[in-house]
Amino acid sequence: MSHLHAIAARSGAGLLLGAVALAATPAHRVPGDPAAVSAKLSEWKVELSERTIAAGTVTFTVANVGSIPHAFEVEGQGIEQETGVIQPGASATLTLTLGPGTYEVYCPVGADSHKKLGMETDLKVVAAKGSGASGYGASEMSGSNMAQMSGSPARGDNVQAIRVTGGGPVIQILPGAFPFPDSAAPILKQFGDEREGLESQVKNGPYSNNVTTIAGTFTFTAWDKGAVRDSVDGVAEFTSQDGARWKLVLDRVQTKDVPHHPRFGGVILGLYYHGNTTVHTPLVPTIKSAVALWAFGHLYKNGALVTDNAMVHVMLLSRTRRDGDFALACWDCSKNKIEELQLQILPGPGEPKFDAPGGFLFVNWQKSSSAKPAS
Template identity: 80%
Template sequence: MSARLTEWKVELSAGTIAAGAVTFTVTNVGSIPHALEVEGQGIEQATGVIQPGASATLTLTLKPGTYAVYCPVGNDSHKQLGMETELKVGPATGATALDYDAGTMSMRTPGIKAIRVTGGGTVIQILPGPFPFPDSAAPILQQFGDEREGLESQVKNGPYSNNVARAAGTFAFTAWDKGATRDSVDGVAEFATQDGARWKLVLDRVQTKDVPHHPRFGGVILGLYYHGNTAVHTPLVPTINSAVALWAFGHLYKNGTLVTDNAMVHVMLLSRTRRDGDFALACWDCSKNKVDELQLQILPGPGEPKFDAPGGFLFVNWEKSGSTKSAN
């Protein structure tokens, strides 16, 4: 029995097998670490973590019944992202194996392909400072390889802090989730930061290139459980659920003057991470909170100098935002 693991699905070579001894040959064809766990009929066994491009085996004796087969990495966060399927085991006598393309579960809402998001509520600018949950993030940082050193420096002084200032502005956009290559975005953010500067961002095109630990999902994904303890994207953001997450390039202006046509943009409409009042980060696992916090992160394009802003980046939240979805 072979199993292929990738972002975000588990594919088995057969969906139905006969009871008895079975060896799973598991290959990680994805870009981040995964594992395989089999659960059911009193069994719960897993491989160790399998690095991208590597393989492992798992030998079990299975009784008749239905088993869940999934990736347990990140306290089951990969499972929640869709890496789960079923294996049916029939009687040992007369059972036949049926090849099939294993089905997967997705957090995306069926039939929903577009979302319109409008920022609302208090607007805040997040300024450089220490990350308030360093002990929680530390074990996850071990998995980030060459990125680890840079992320550890952000723990001490980075963009995921409790150092916030009131800002003002508007942000509205539409995002279309149409697969790995056809996603698109359209929207404008205009805001004034704590130093009095006036900024304008015009979203242009999506980013589609995946990098280890930072999949782009084609540029737009409607419904994503990540960050924090999931080992999917930086653990210096609490674990969250999002109605939409997108990665894009945009045209950025400061006080009416073009700064860059290649600003790197990350946007999330996510479960609330900050409390009212001082807007400090309120939780390490915020995934069960109401989804109404709109987060806009803007970084210089590849090879470009830092922005003339604290920390060289722009990070702005609209704390009570809303959205509408459609199939268009």
């Protein structure tokens, strides 16, 4: 140790870095040993013990520390290899021979919905040099550089926006039974603490065939800026089945993240979820959304303020209801045309239920459209 420091002091910064890295390298490691990387999967991230490794054979030991099934895939440089599905609490290994380059590491479950929700990171593989020590020195340094960059730069810099206009028949959904209880049952089993509350919604919840036609308008713009900088702007006005006039003014996105209900800055574009995906409640059919958002809004009834903290969930999604009686038509609706605009409004945390059937407001615009807003 003191010998290394002496060399570093005499020879400048380059060698100092090498010396620090050498000191951190396990003494028993020799060039040619397979590298070992441990990975942890959970909702909604992939964590690697190393962000940079030397080229060669590497064994990933992957633990699912989350509460729903996940898997682990490494993709890049012509390689695309994955584990099978790993149940919560279980582990799997994946041994690969990787050449230099950057690899995408992610969870492939749910047609990339888990990846979109944040379960992705990258792994850098650097050329293994003759000396194991110098190779490791380079690794350690680029590893910490990457940690400083943190997150996913591509996502942060690439602001996407969508403007949605509600159209077609407007319907209010009233409390009732969920029409696909048998399909939802095995998914609900994976929902832990939330299961009981969700199971009561199977019998009498907001996703029912108890529907009435009403009138109203809804237009909004949402910006997906990654992390927690998303934003939203829009107004909905409708007259509910009892004749009350409601107005919702979207205020700000909801950024808090809870298990099974990731919000990711509030706005997410192009997500495949619900139903059999185990992402969010299965008491909504499996769908693909052009945009999904979670926000707070100001809610007025007959011109009087009800709350400044109404909790709002909006999706422009593949059609789930048929024409005519607007009954739910599919358990897997993900291939249907994306034109159903759903607006769900719930009381804020700790606030009383709304004076509406079931205490919530749930309105759909069945033939809606979207566009890229002018910047």
